[in-house]
Amino acid sequence: MNTRERDFKEISSAISSSIRISSPDAILAEGDSLSIIRKFPSQSVSVILTDPPYHSTKKHNIYGDRAFSEDQHYLEWMAEYAIEWKRILKPNGSLFCFCASEMSARLEVLFSKDFNVLSQVVWTKPNEPGFDGWKQKMKKESLRQWYPHTERVIFAEPACEGNLHRSPFGNLLKEIRKKTGISTNTLCEAIGAYGRVNHGGAVSNWEAGRNVPSREQYEKMCVVLLATGKIEAMPPYEDAVRPFMVDSSKEFTDVWTFPSVRPYKGKHPAEKPTSMLEQAIEATSFPGDIILDCFAGSGSTALAALKLKRSSISIEIDVKWVETIAARLELQGAEGHKAKKITNECLISGEQKSRPDQASLLAYTE
Numbered sequence: 001m002n003t004r005e006r007d008f009k010e011i012s013s014a015i016s017s018s019i020r021i022s023s024p025d026a027i028l029a030e031g032d033s034l035s036i037i038r039k040f041p042s043q044s045v046s047v048i049l050t051d052p053p054y055h056s057t058k059k060h061n062i063y064g065d066r067a068f069s070e071d072q073h074y075l076e077w078m079a080e081y082a083i084e085w086k087r088i089l090k091p092n093g094s095l096f097c098f099c100a101s102e103m104s105a106r107l108e109v110l111f112s113k114d115f116n117v118l119s120q121v122v123w124t125k126p127n128e129p130g131f132d133g134w135k136q137k138m139k140k141e142s143l144r145q146w147y148p149h150t151e152r153v154i155f156a157e158p159a160c161e162g163n164l165h166r167s168p169f170g171n172l173l174k175e176i177r178k179k180t181g182i183s184t185n186t187l188c189e190a191i192g193a194y195g196r197v198n199h200g201g202a203v204s205n206w207e208a209g210r211n212v213p214s215r216e217q218y219e220k221m222c223v224v225l226l227a228t229g230k231i232e233a234m235p236p237y238e239d240a241v242r243p244f245m246v247d248s249s250k251e252f253t254d255v256w257t258f259p260s261v262r263p264y265k266g267k268h269p270a271e272k273p274t275s276m277l278e279q280a281i282e283a284t285s286f287p288g289d290i291i292l293d294c295f296a297g298s299g300s301t302a303l304a305a306l307k308l309k310r311s312s313i314s315i316e317i318d319v320k321w322v323e324t325i326a327a328r329l330e331l332q333g334a335e336g337h338k339a340k341k342i343t344n345e346c347l348i349s350g351e352q353k354s355r356p357d358q359a360s361l362l363a364y365t366e
Contacts, residue, residue: 167209299325
C-alpha cells in the first residue's frame with residue numbers, strides 16, 4: 001500500500017460516522033466540515049480546493065452566506081479552518097480558496113500566518129456567447145462602485161520557519177544534508193548543480209526556499225546522500241517537492257478566463273466550471289493524490305479529481321446538495337467502482353436530524 005492509499009484509509013476510518021458514500025477513491029461526508037476535518041490525520045491531504053461561503057454576497061440560497069453579522073466573525077471562523085488546513089495538508093501540498101474580491105485582502109493576511117500565499121488569482125468569469133448574464137441586464141447608472149464581476153482564488157502552500165522563504169522542502173533538505181555531513185558546495189559538485197552567485201549553488205537556493213530541484217536533480221541528490229550510509233532512505237519526489245506543472249497551452253498567469261457556468265435546472269448557485277477545477281488539480285497534484293473539498297456544493301471538485309485519477313474527499317452540510325453529490329458520484333461510478341452507501345445517524349428513514357456541530361457555523365451570529 002502506498003502512502004496515499006494508507007492516508008485515504010486512515011481518513012475514512014477517522015470520519016466513518018459522517019460518511020454518506022464511499023468507494024476506493026471517493027468519500028462523501030455529510031456534516032460540519034470544520035468538525036469533520038479536525039478528525040483527519042495530520043499531513044494526509046495533498047490539495048485542498050474549496051469554495052467557502054463568501055459572506056459578502058449574502059445569498060439566501062447558499063448555506064452559511066448570511067451566517068455572520070460582522071466581517072470579523074467571518075474571519076475568525078475562517079481562521080479556524082486555516083489552522084486545520086495547515087495541519088492536514090502535506091508539507092508539499094497546495095491550498096486553493098475561492099473568495100469574493102471584497103474579502104480577499106483580509107483573507108490573504110489571515111492565511112499568511114500559516115501559509116506562503118503564492119498567488120491571488122483573478123477569475124474574470126466571462127460569459128459564453130449568447131449568454132448575457134446579470135452584468136449586462138443590471139442598471140449601470142445605479143452603481144456606486146465598479147461592478148464586482150470577478151472572483152478571487154487564493155493559492156498557497158504550507159509555510160514553516162527555518163529558511164528565508166519558509167519552505168518545508170528547504171528545511172527537509174537542510175536537515176537531511178546535515179545528517180550526512182555533506183556541505184552544500186560538495187553536494188552541488190556531486191550532482192552538477194552549480195550556482196551563479198554563491199558557492200552553495202543550487203543546493204543553497206533550494207534550502208533557502210527560492211526554488212526546487214527537478215526530478216532528475218532530486219534523484220541524483222538522493223544517490224549522493226544515501227551513499228554516505230548515514231541515512232536509511234530519502235522520501236519519494238512526490239512526497240518532498242510541491243508539484244506545479246503548467247505550460248503555454250494552459251492558464252499560466254494569475255488571470256483566469258474560464259467561462260462561468262450558465263444557469264440550468266438544479267444548478268448550485270456558486271457552481272464553478274469543471275475545466276477550471278481540473279486546471280487547478282492537474283497543475284498541483286500527482287495521480288493518486290488526495291483532493292479535499294470542505295464545501296462541496298454540487299460535487300464538481302470530486303468529479304474533476306476522479307477524472308484526473310486523483311482520490312476525492314467531499315464534505316457538505318446541506319442535505320439537498322449531499323443528495324446531489326451522492327447521485328453524481330454513483331452515476332460516475334467513482335473510477336469504475338460501485339459507490340457504497342453508508343447510513344449514518346444523520347439520515348435515518350429519510351428523516352433529517354441535526355447535523356454534527358452545525359452550531360459552530362452559526363456561533364458568531366447574533
